[in-house]
Amino acid sequence: MWPLPRPDLDVRDVYSTCISNTRPTKVKARLEQLEDAVADAADEYETAATTASLHTLSHLRDQPDGADTAKGDNKKLTGCYTSRMARKGSAGREIYDQLLKRAHRGLCPLCGHGFADTIDHQLPKVAYPLLAVTPANLVPACLPCNKARGEAAPATAEEQTLHPYFDDVTDHVWLAARLTTPPEPGAVFFVSPHPDWSATLTARVQRHFTTCNLARLYAAQVGTELAALNDYLRGKPYRAVLDEMQHRAASYGTRNSWQAALYRALAASPWYITSGYLDEWDD
Numbered sequence: 001m002w003p004l005p006r007p008d009l010d011v012r013d014v015y016s017t018c019i020s021n022t023r024p025t026k027v028k029a030r031l032e033q034l035e036d037a038v039a040d041a042a043d044e045y046e047t048a049a050t051t052a053s054l055h056t057l058s059h060l061r062d063q064p065d066g067a068d069t070a071k072g073d074n075k076k077l078t079g080c081y082t083s084r085m086a087r088k089g090s091a092g093r094e095i096y097d098q099l100l101k102r103a104h105r106g107l108c109p110l111c112g113h114g115f116a117d118t119i120d121h122q123l124p125k126v127a128y129p130l131l132a133v134t135p136a137n138l139v140p141a142c143l144p145c146n147k148a149r150g151e152a153a154p155a156t157a158e159e160q161t162l163h164p165y166f167d168d169v170t171d172h173v174w175l176a177a178r179l180t181t182p183p184e185p186g187a188v189f190f191v192s193p194h195p196d197w198s199a200t201l202t203a204r205v206q207r208h209f210t211t212c213n214l215a216r217l218y219a220a221q222v223g224t225e226l227a228a229l230n231d232y233l234r235g236k237p238y239r240a241v242l243d244e245m246q247h248r249a250a251s252y253g254t255r256n257s258w259q260a261a262l263y264r265a266l267a268a269s270p271w272y273i274t275s276g277y278l279d280e281w282d283d
């Protein structure tokens, strides 16, 4: 949902670093033989991601060994990530830490809310062993987003969640909220597609929103925010409340954070501005 600059890392350098300490030498020699296939897959990935077509890479699925192989090359390649990049003290761990540090203010680009303290494979490494350490496939993410995306791989263009290195939907307002009134006060968050979006992009943003459980994540933040806001507004006249809400909504501009969507909804709600803020909200 929130774009990040693509890592300026060469896949061959990354791969060579990760496998540099591999023992026994027989395994290392085999991994060295696979370097061209890893580099070729990374090139294909780059081209497909640039055109929002990662679903077209199904020919790379389960390669190089094929689906039935639990051992062999596929396992060696996924091990390049788990044992030789993500593991503390491993040869590639510095690269892993570099990738983590790319998260803006340390926050997950997939939800904009959680701490980005894991690395998420946009195309899962188990299904795509050749892409296990491809830098463009490795995105800093919070654990809930990482887990929520799981091992699923897109079969169609519409099934692709947003890729922070290749997709940017920050030009338009698309995150919206609808207030709910007592006895269950709060807000329901949803995607409001921009008219300029294609049907595919609309489906992808919806997919991303649903996959990462963003409606639930954002709704959970509302109670505390509104309890404090209501305390602040209590006793102010209608006009002051309206001005305050309009000012706050405008101050978020076209941002698509849950706060921005919430304040846009509050500013547009006659119910909230006339009486809703006087309710006791449980924080």
Ligand SMILES: [Zn+2]
Residues within 6 Å of the ligand: 108, 109, 110, 111, 112, 113, 114, 141, 142, 143, 144, 145, 146
């Ligand atoms: Zn997240």
